[in-house]
Amino acid sequence: MVRAEPVMGTVVSLDIRDQGVPGAAVDAAVAWFHEVDATFSTYRPESEISRISRGELSRSDGSAEVQEVLGLCAEVTRRSGGCFDVQLGGRLDPSGLVKGWSVQRAAEMLQASGARNFFIGAGGDIVTRGRPAGGQRWRVGIRHPEIGDRVAAVLEAGDLAVATSGAYERGEHIVDPRTGRAPAGLLSMTVAGPSLTYADAFATAAFVMGEPGVAWVAGIDGYAALAITSDRRVVWTPGMAGLLAGSAPAPR
Amino acid sequence: MPSAMPIRPAATLAATAIGVVLLLAFRTPPAAPPATAVTLPSASAAATPTATPSGAPPSAGSSPTPTATPTAAAGGLKSGTFNGQTYSDQYGNLQVQLVISGGRITDVKLLQYPQNEPQSAFISSHALPLLREEVLQAQSAKIDAISGATFTSENYAASVQSALDLARA
Numbered sequence: 001m002v003r004a005e006p007v008m009g010t011v012v013s014l015d016i017r018d019q020g021v022p023g024a025a026v027d028a029a030v031a032w033f034h035e036v037d038a039t040f041s042t043y044r045p046e047s048e049i050s051r052i053s054r055g056e057l058s059r060s061d062g063s064a065e066v067q068e069v070l071g072l073c074a075e076v077t078r079r080s081g082g083c084f085d086v087q088l089g090g091r092l093d094p095s096g097l098v099k100g101w102s103v104q105r106a107a108e109m110l111q112a113s114g115a116r117n118f119f120i121g122a123g124g125d126i127v128t129r130g131r132p133a134g135g136q137r138w139r140v141g142i143r144h145p146e147i148g149d150r151v152a153a154v155l156e157a158g159d160l161a162v163a164t165s166g167a168y169e170r171g172e173h174i175v176d177p178r179t180g181r182a183p184a185g186l187l188s189m190t191v192a193g194p195s196l197t198y199a200d201a202f203a204t205a206a207f208v209m210g211e212p213g214v215a216w217v218a219g220i221d222g223y224a225a226l227a228i229t230s231d232r233r234v235v236w237t238p239g240m241a242g243l244l245a246g247s248a249p250a251p252r
Numbered sequence: 253m254p255s256a257m258p259i260r261p262a263a264t265l266a267a268t269a270i271g272v273v274l275l276l277a278f279r280t281p282p283a284a285p286p287a288t289a290v291t292l293p294s295a296s297a298a299a300t301p302t303a304t305p306s307g308a309p310p311s312a313g314s315s316p317t318p319t320a321t322p323t324a325a326a327g328g329l330k331s332g333t334f335n336g337q338t339y340s341d342q343y344g345n346l347q348v349q350l351v352i353s354g355g356r357i358t359d360v361k362l363l364q365y366p367q368n369e370p371q372s373a374f375i376s377s378h379a380l381p382l383l384r385e386e387v388l389q390a391q392s393a394k395i396d397a398i399s400g401a402t403f404t405s406e407n408y409a410a411s412v413q414s415a416l417d418l419a420r421a
Contacts, residue, residue, distance in 0.1 A: 143400025
């Protein structure tokens, strides 16, 4: 079963290979993403996040989801030395963690409904579970940062979360919360690990750090990184080496 | 699953050499085309436009047994070409066209995309071709999904939604 749902400013893809997963389970996951959008979208003035940002609602009066997300963001702020932060230019913006968190939750919902073999992708952040088919592993390409229809590397996975932050995001480019400016040094940063909630936020923080972000991720138990630098080198952690299909990224 | 790794300084990481490689033949990206539909990715990057291998029965014995049979997307999309509505913001106009076959989206064309201002031209030449991958679920027969930073745009999502609404009607 395949669904492509425009939501959260991007398109969420759900691809479930098990037979017999109820359509209602997929519908519930899709509805969840719309709930997340309504609660967290900074594009929607009536969202809880927008209201908290304007001071119309206090954080402690926010919903359980909002408090959970802001708590997770605070944790990543601490772990990253401020390279990830929800406060940017007087605005509250947890987008660097919300997308991964919402996909992680949706994956748990599908598993609770009996799905064992699926992937969910939302704006380039991915969770895989199980196998695409018997004897195969999910193959996740890391987008080439400069050539739109190419991949720079391929990961092979069973259960994995993969998130990529890059210089090629639109409009509001990633900003270093410490300086207020766009970071230099990397074209993209990919983080893989057990939870997309953390992979998403770690990728954002590590992209801000530049090449030292690779070592930072290497020091986080269970997480691996692959970065493409502005001078077109690919650097990855030993943990990522075990995930790469073949021995090196594709040379194109 | 990635294994836990000991903390190493970055210099040591670079010195191990196994993790550092030059991307060869790094082509310069094509210039942004005039305001017509963006064409399909080249054949060398993308094979048949289905992410799901078709027809092959699952291997016996393993439990659970995932099926490789492609199924129509929930909501029963009609086949054909569907133009979304045009949405505008400070970057310009954005309008997508969906090509749907066998119940799934097989291509996304950009009928209008922002390219008037220098920043928008950059966005158009780098980000919008990448954005198509999200809807297409990685056209290469060997890749199931693509991880990459994308153009997050309410207008893109809205235009895709309006085209999907036509395909479901």
